[in-house]
Amino acid sequence: MWRYLIPGAIFVVLIGFFVVGLSRDPANVPSPLLGKPAPTYSLLKVEDPQLKVSNTDVAGKKHLVNVWATWCAECRHEHGYLLQIASEGIAPIVGIDWKDELPLAQQWLSQLGNPYSATGFDVEGRTAIDFGVYGAPETFLVDERGIILCKRIGAMTDAVWQRVFKPVINNQAPDKAAMDAKTTCIS
């Protein structure tokens, strides 16, 4: 009896481990920054390099921080949707232009449209490291106190914006069904 039961049980347990382990995408690294204060930054402004972009500019406001770059194909794909979010006027979007070239970034914004309230030029990638960024695009939702509420890895989608970020901005619970492994919020 045990002769068959034990290997069978081990088999089932192993399959369980494989199903869970293999269905997880290791590209989605959970951020330790959720619920913590967003990092501070003071960067050259892409739109006008005479000026600076700082986290104090949006202090006291719920806002998005979107990390992008002209070398990032997914960012181009996402850009149109960011313009739509900006047009809704619910929350300003601060851009962090990550390890980019200034003329290319300026050209990008003038050609594709500028959804950002301001874009910081993070040429050395230090602000991106402070945000725990390891790929672009990534989008953070930061509240009035400067606490990170949500993080989206990869392009923002309609479902994530409408059913996760927007409810959280309105102090409502996010729709769990719309939260995939690339979208995390503080609970």
Added chain:
Amino acid sequence: MYKLIAVFLLLFTSVGLSSLAWAVDSAPAFEDAQLQARYEALTHQLRCLVCQNETIADSGATLAGDLRRELREQLAAGKTDEQVLKFMTDRYGAFVLYKPPFEQRTWLLWLGPALFLLIGAFAAVRIVLQRARLAAQQPEDDEKEQSETA
């Protein structure tokens, strides 16, 4: 046999030593040998999050380069290894460490091998005892069987 083991040991240690040499940096980061050793040890403990199966010592990704720069600057500024590793885990979580810390999420990972060893040892002892008892009960049959299979 001992010779073979010795050869294997030599091979393994030489591989281990050669991987300590700087792989991506074109020159040592520090003139101070002690700082350089700490720098190399730390780069081998940190994961490149872009190409996740590489340490930042081996990875050519730009993020790995940025993290190595961060390491160099912090070591030069006199930060301890613990402070530097905390800087990394504060931003990227425990996943950035190649050696995961022992915590609630990882206890099975750490204790699993010992657990399996215990299960295996238990099974082995049981089987051996069972066989010994069987052999003691039917010595003649057993001998016969052995001579047949021999």
